[in-house]
Amino acid sequence: MLTGQPPYTADNPLSVAYRHVNEDVPPPSALVPGLPPAVDELVARATARDPDGRPVDAEHLRRELLAVADRLGLPRTGVPRPPGPPPPDDGVTLPAGPRRVRPDAAAEATPHGTRVQARGAHGTAVTPAAEPEALSRAELGAQRRRGRRVFALWMVLLVLLAALAGTGAWWLGSGRWTTMPAVAGLDRERATALIAESDLTPTITERAEDDVAPDLVAEVTPAPETRVLRGSTVTLFVSTGRPAVPDVPAGSAVADAEAAIREAGLTPVRSTGADEYSSDVPAGAVIRTDPQPGTRVPGGSAVTLVTSRGAEPAPPPTTEAPPPSSPSMPFVIGMSTDEAEELLESQGYDVEIDRSFPFGRRDGRVVGQDPSAGDSAEPGDTVTLTVL
Structure with a gap:
């Protein structure tokens, strides 16, 4: 009523409804210059989207x-009323109904609500004007409620259709796909959380890695930044660190021990010089491994199987005491320089390092030893380690 047009206009009812929900009513002075700011403020308060910001009822707005x-x-003025008898005071303002006049009758409305109808040569006759049929307050309220329900139903249907159309377009376009995140180098817990946030299902595969610390992700499949369908299963290869020498029980068959060592990512080695007599382990079975079980070594390192020769034969009778047996030289090939040196010195040997290789590293690996593993040696003997 202040501007002559509704506050929201758009190309379709859905856009109008969206503006009703998300935009404030613009100030009337933007369309009718000269309106006081107080009128703009009152309109903004009466049409606030937040119900708490509006007057509580019509009396407060008045x-x-x-x-x-x-x-x-502003001067006080009376309420303009149409001519004729006042409408019934039922609290409802009713629209005036149209006056129906026959096409063949010449009629003219008078200020007093009467109709003058020509009667030819006999003069005219004055008849009361037809009054519009009035609706009761209950009927008018029921019509308004039905109208509101129909409007609300249409708005809900439009919003649902728009939401379904938008969701379908998004899903058929990019919604089904996600990007594989880069999780290599992260710990297991953080990596699985990122995979789940990308709507993917992680599976964990543990494997030994020489250069990756334990419990960190070494590799992922598919590769990072690859587009994959949401809900797909991806594989995280989690490092367990360097492979450890498996525990081979005494008395195990050589084939079983070799299979266990290969499964751990190491290389089984059998040497006739590493055989020992044993009264508890049958001949040909494994007594122990060298290095000992649980020792972490680089992947592919050699693990010697010490096998049994069976029970030691009884010595010939003699009155002289047998000479003391010499200890066996341990196997250190494949170990780091520090590990091999520490092991030999702990058994009383002197260690000499041979770094004659031109490209050898100071912290390299042992590639040769003299005396060899299994040879007799006494504490205090010198062991030469060739390091690469």
């Missing part, structure tokens, strides 16, 4: 209107 009129010095 009081605010009168207060604005007093501040602006």
Whole structure:
């Protein structure tokens, strides 16, 4: 009523409804220059989207209107009423119905609500004007409620259709796909959380890695930044660190021990010089491994199987005491320089390092030893280690 047009316009009802929900009513002075700011403020308050910001009822709005009129010095005027008898005071304003006049009758409305109808040469006759059929207050309220329900139903249907159309377009386009995140080098827990956030299902495969610390992701499949379908299963290869020498029980068959060592990522080695007599382990079975079980070594390192020769034969009778047996030289090939040196010195040997290879590293690996593993040696003997 202030501007002559509705506050929201758009190409379709859905856009109008969207503006109703998300935009404030623009100030009337933007379309009708000269309106006082107090009127803009009252309109903004009466049409606030937040119900708490609006007047609580029509009486409070009326009081605010009168207060604005007093501040602006607007004169009080009466309410204009149409001519004729006043409508019934039922609290409802009813629209005036159309007056129906026959096409062949010449009629003219008078200010008093009467109709003058020509009667030819006999003069005219004055008849009361037809009054519009009035609706009761209950019927009018029921019509308004039905109209509101129909409007609300259509708005809900439009919103649902728009949401379904948008969701379908998104899903058929990029919604089904996601990107494989880069999780290599992260710990197991953080990597699986990132995979789940990308709508993917992680599976864990543990494997030994020489250069990756334990419990960190060494590799992922598919590769990072690859587009994959949401819900797909991806594989995380989690490092367990360097492979450890498996525990081979005494008395195990050589084939079983070799299979266990290969499964751990190491290389089984059998040497006739590593055989020992044993009264508890049958001949040909494994007594122990060298290095000992649980020792972490680089992948592919050699693990010697010490096998049994069976029970040691009884010595010939003699009155002299047998000479003391010499200890066996341990196997250190494949170990780091520090590990091999520490092991030999702990058994009383002197260690000499041979770094004659031109490209050898100071912290390299042992590639040769003299005396060899299994040879007799006494504490204090010198062991030469060739390092590469």
